Amino acid sequence: MRRAALTSACFACLATAAAAQQDVMAMRAEPLGPGLTVISGFANGNILVLSGPEGTLLVDAQSAKRVGLADSVLTSLGAPPVRWVVNTHYHGDHTEGNALFRGRGAEIIGQAALPAQMVKDTTITSWGEWHRTPADPASIPTRTFRDSLTLRVNGQRVMITHLPSAHTDGDAIVWLPDANVIHIGDLFEHQAPPFLDWWAGGRLTGMLAGVDWGLNHSDSATRIVPGHGPVGNRADLLQYRQMLLGVSTAVAEQMKAGASVEATQATQPAAPWQAQLGSPRRMNEFVALLYLGLAEFESASFRVRAVPRTPESRLPWLLGCWQTSRKGLTIEERWIALPDGSLAGRGRTVRNGTVVDSEVVTITARGDTLVYTANPAGQAQALFLAPTATDSSVAFANPAHDFPTRVGYRRVGAMGLTAEVAGPAEGRERTIPFPYAAVVCQGS
């Protein structure tokens, strides 16, 4: 379920949003790798397709109205028959299509809460008279699990993990570690506000825990399939986490001060994240949803926390493993976040499989200033400072150092990173760029 309380008027505003139009009005197939495709469209849940000699596995199946179109995309891809459908949660725009594939003999897999959730017939009066109608019995899972389930399909591990009380009470994250792909379901909506189904056991603390699960199982090369919206990466997920925690914290602070929902909306708590959330109308709706949930379902368990200003939260796009080649050498950087939110980086130069040079650096915070500490082998430690950072670049400087005096990083698209060291050398200005590409982190 993407947005339960949308009126037809808001569907219209969504349809006119240029960025969303393509997704809303067409069925699209995006290849993610050998045998892996994401099918999306009509604002239904994204389908992850894994096909191969053993058959096809789907993660989610869209709505009854759209599954036929999704099925014709499968045919055009030449996908073998669907043998498994794994549901990320019970909402109809992810599960109604189960019936079509179950009718052809597919096994439908879902968390143990799904069968009971799917047969409910209730009206949520506190959220726009949202009527939850019972699902077609033919769409109900034929195989359930409680905590986790691992399948091996077409040579890939398909690891399904239950995240309790998150978007609903029956969420599953589907991780394909061999392909480095995660379908995280509606725990992550990319470029739109998420929905929390408070009435089916959804909780903010669980949403944040589910997002953290995704962050802990991904690196810079991981493709993260959201429930809705374009396929993202770890940096997108971390920015989304900051948004979710930031807006919720601001809403909780207003509530603590006694503000009404309208007064809370008037303070525009979601405005700093408008680029991620869309129109003011959708931001207001999201604020109302959080207000309602925190008032009726979760006030005790969600504690107001300051939005952290750690290097991890300010440079999320740096995390992971990066590689480039130069003159027969392979140059790698691996960046990880430490428990205190600082970053540790390891640079290595490899020639013919042998490490010929290695360096460990850290990025810590001193108030708002980011501090890059280099520990070059056999030389004194050097500190470079960056007073600011953008969401795609950071530039550190130490004018007193010999060479370099500047160290910079710049995110290039979803999968690229350019590092640069620069400064005066032998009487002239010199810049050495490292055009890195994201790679899957290997080993330790």
Ligand SMILES: [Zn+2]
């Ligand atoms: Zn949903």
